[in-house]
Amino acid sequence: MKKVFKGATIFLDRSDINTDEIIPAKYLTEVTKEALKPYLLEDLKLDGFDPQGQALKNARVVVSRQNFGCGSSREHAPWVFEVNDVHTIIAESYARIFRQNMFNGGMLAIELPKSDIDQLFALAEHGTVDIAVALEAKTITACAGDEKIQISFDVSEFDMALVKAGGWVEFADERY
Amino acid sequence: MGKTISEKIFESHLRDEPFEGTKVLALDRVLCHEITTPVAIADLAWRGKDRVFDKTKIKAVVDHVTPSKDSKTALQAKMLRDWARRHDLKDFFDVGHNGVCHALFPEKGYIQPGFTVIMGDSHTCTHGAFGAFAAGVGTTDLEVGILKGVCAFREPATIRVNLIGDLAAGVYAKDVVLYVISQLGVNGATDRVIEFAGSVVDDMSMEARMTLCNMAIEAGGTSGICMPDRVTVDYLWPFIQDQYATKEDAVADYLKWHSDADANYDQVLEFDVSSLDPQVTFGYKPDCVKPVAQMAGTPVDQVYIGTCTNGRIEDLRVAAAILKGRRVANTVRGIVSPATPKIFSDAMAEGIIQIFMEAGFCVTNPTCGACLGMSNGVLANDEVCASTSNRNFNGRMGKGGMVHLMSPATAAASAITGVITDARSL
Numbered sequence: 001m002k003k004v005f006k007g008a009t010i011f012l013d014r015s016d017i018n019t020d021e022i023i024p025a026k027y028l029t030e031v032t033k034e035a036l037k038p039y040l041l042e043d044l045k046l047d048g049f050d051p052q053g054q055a056l057k058n059a060r061v062v063v064s065r066q067n068f069g070c071g072s073s074r075e076h077a078p079w080v081f082e083v084n085d086v087h088t089i090i091a092e093s094y095a096r097i098f099r100q101n102m103f104n105g106g107m108l109a110i111e112l113p114k115s116d117i118d119q120l121f122a123l124a125e126h127g128t129v130d131i132a133v134a135l136e137a138k139t140i141t142a143c144a145g146d147e148k149i150q151i152s153f154d155v156s157e158f159d160m161a162l163v164k165a166g167g168w169v170e171f172a173d174e175r176y
Numbered sequence: 177m178g179k180t181i182s183e184k185i186f187e188s189h190l191r192d193e194p195f196e197g198t199k200v201l202a203l204d205r206v207l208c209h210e211i212t213t214p215v216a217i218a219d220l221a222w223r224g225k226d227r228v229f230d231k232t233k234i235k236a237v238v239d240h241v242t243p244s245k246d247s248k249t250a251l252q253a254k255m256l257r258d259w260a261r262r263h264d265l266k267d268f269f270d271v272g273h274n275g276v277c278h279a280l281f282p283e284k285g286y287i288q289p290g291f292t293v294i295m296g297d298s299h300t301c302t303h304g305a306f307g308a309f310a311a312g313v314g315t316t317d318l319e320v321g322i323l324k325g326v327c328a329f330r331e332p333a334t335i336r337v338n339l340i341g342d343l344a345a346g347v348y349a350k351d352v353v354l355y356v357i358s359q360l361g362v363n364g365a366t367d368r369v370i371e372f373a374g375s376v377v378d379d380m381s382m383e384a385r386m387t388l389c390n391m392a393i394e395a396g397g398t399s400g401i402c403m404p405d406r407v408t409v410d411y412l413w414p415f416i417q418d419q420y421a422t423k424e425d426a427v428a429d430y431l432k433w434h435s436d437a438d439a440n441y442d443q444v445l446e447f448d449v450s451s452l453d454p455q456v457t458f459g460y461k462p463d464c465v466k467p468v469a470q471m472a473g474t475p476v477d478q479v480y481i482g483t484c485t486n487g488r489i490e491d492l493r494v495a496a497a498i499l500k501g502r503r504v505a506n507t508v509r510g511i512v513s514p515a516t517p518k519i520f521s522d523a524m525a526e527g528i529i530q531i532f533m534e535a536g537f538c539v540t541n542p543t544c545g546a547c548l549g550m551s552n553g554v555l556a557n558d559e560v561c562a563s564t565s566n567r568n569f570n571g572r573m574g575k576g577g578m579v580h581l582m583s584p585a586t587a588a589a590s591a592i593t594g595v596i597t598d599a600r601s602l
């Protein structure tokens with residue numbers, strides 16, 4: 001599946017959003033990624049957030065706080081984002097396994113300092129935020145109404161190589 | 177500058193460094209269970225690469241939902257089973273022989289000092305108790321591990337946790353690790369290995385060390401790790417006696433893995449645990465921890481003793497000593513799942529199963545069971561469980577359920593009274 005790193009953004013204003021909240025264990029009995037699609041963030045309890053709401057359905061990018069994706073190693077967590085066409089997550093920090101799972105699947109888990117994340121949250125007060133990632137330039141452009149901000153980010157060379165290769169299986173297959 | 181045990185393991189297993197700071201390691205063990213492996217198996221088949229890098233280094237078990245509860249879990253088990261047969265994996269454990277992965281594989285002697293281990297399961301860090309670098313990974317890492325026998329990691333940084341003093345009677349490894357997590361926070365060890373050391377660890381059994389390392393991930397750690405010593409050798413002796421003339425030789429050989437005195441640590445923490453009380457979690461994060469006295473009196477609907485954290489024979493012995501001659505409160509459902517068939521049969525031989533049953537516990541087969549709310553022992557909305565497991569996330573054991581993590585002693589005492597109870601007060 002071709003990955004797209006741009007689109008409408010949903011803001012999840014909490015730290016430590018865990019994999020059980022992203023995809024509850026009872027759905028781990030599925031053996032295809034597609035089957036997970038209806039259950040994205042089903043158990044996330046957050047003021048103003050509705051797992052069945054339009055905001056999540058429209059979202060192509062997620063912005064959140066610290067330690068995103070903590071808990072289980074289940075790759076079902078990145079997959080449930082993937083099959084819902086969310087291929088970009090931007091947060092202050094990640095749990096290691098979740099972050100690696102994102103890049104291993106050729107998706108982006110971008111880490112930004114708190115001040116940048118705060119700026120993005122502030123932008124959301126101007127309306128729906130659209131974010132576009134420029135991979136080569138390593139910049140994020142975020143727009144809401146007439147407001148527009150640009151933020152640079154860093155990813156390791158390895159993670160970038162995975163995104164360009166389409167994932168770790170592709171990368172490893174070439175090389176080992 | 178000296179090296180940490182993790183750095184030594186990385187150095188000895190380095191296959192490639194495609195970019196600075198990215199280490200691709202050769203793997204000694206790729207461990208598989210039926211929840212995270214089937215998608216990797218299907219993907220490999222879809223790519224026309226249905227192969228395994230080394231059938232002796234891959235071990236597999238059906239443990240999360242077993243025996244299967246419905247057609248979906250039956251399919252997961254079948255996919256793993258068919259794959260194991262297709263590739264002639266000698267070490268595949270199915271109904272009748274299966275148990276919780278992080279208890280079963282160490283018991284079989286599969287994890288040895290200096291090994292690199294991955295599994296599609298976050299609590300793979302447990303195996304670091306043997307002086308191995310053991311990390312939980314996702315299905316894609318697992319898939320590449322199965323196919324190529326390699327996995328990529330960032331350069332390991334280490335937090336050393338020195339545990340000193342004397343643990344009071346009635347205080348266990350579980351209490352220690354809950355306390356350590358409360359101090360580190362749920363992301364305090366992200367991208368780092370937690371090296372557990374100090375006289376308290378030296379005196380611990382392998383079972384207790386596994387309990388410590390099991391919860392490293394709850395502080396975000398890549399792996400927990402302990403230095404391999406005489407205790408490790410005694411545990412592994414049946415499996416390593418062909419490699420060494422004497423136990424002393426093995427102990428001496430394992431010294432090569434020990435962190436050097438002048439190794440570089442990201443952080444060194446020291447905790448004197450002499451005055452530590454039993455610990456219990458509140459809330460929905462494993463770093464929300466209080467001494468049992470502050471949680472005492474909280475009513476519980478279910479008590480669960482088992483899991484990869486505390487379902488080993490030592491844990492069952494501790495719980496049984498408290499339950500002996502007593503009965504579970506009539507407001508409580510007690511469930512015990514010995515973590516492996518060997519633990520189950522040892523517990524039978526020692527009369528422990530009888531004690532649990534006379535106390536009114538339901539004894540299940542070895543499985544993850546209630547721990548992640550996927551099969552038996554699921555909580556109803558608003559119900560509370562006192563559990564010896566490792567994760568208290570919202571909904572972990574069933575939607576709307578609350579989980580309090582604690583030691584087997586505290587769980588057993590709470591089963592008797594129906595409220596969270598300090599076992600030392602009984």
Ligand code: SF4
Binds near residue numbers: 543
């Ligand atoms: S017992 Fe619980 S934590 Fe351990 S492997 Fe099973 S589900 Fe995971």
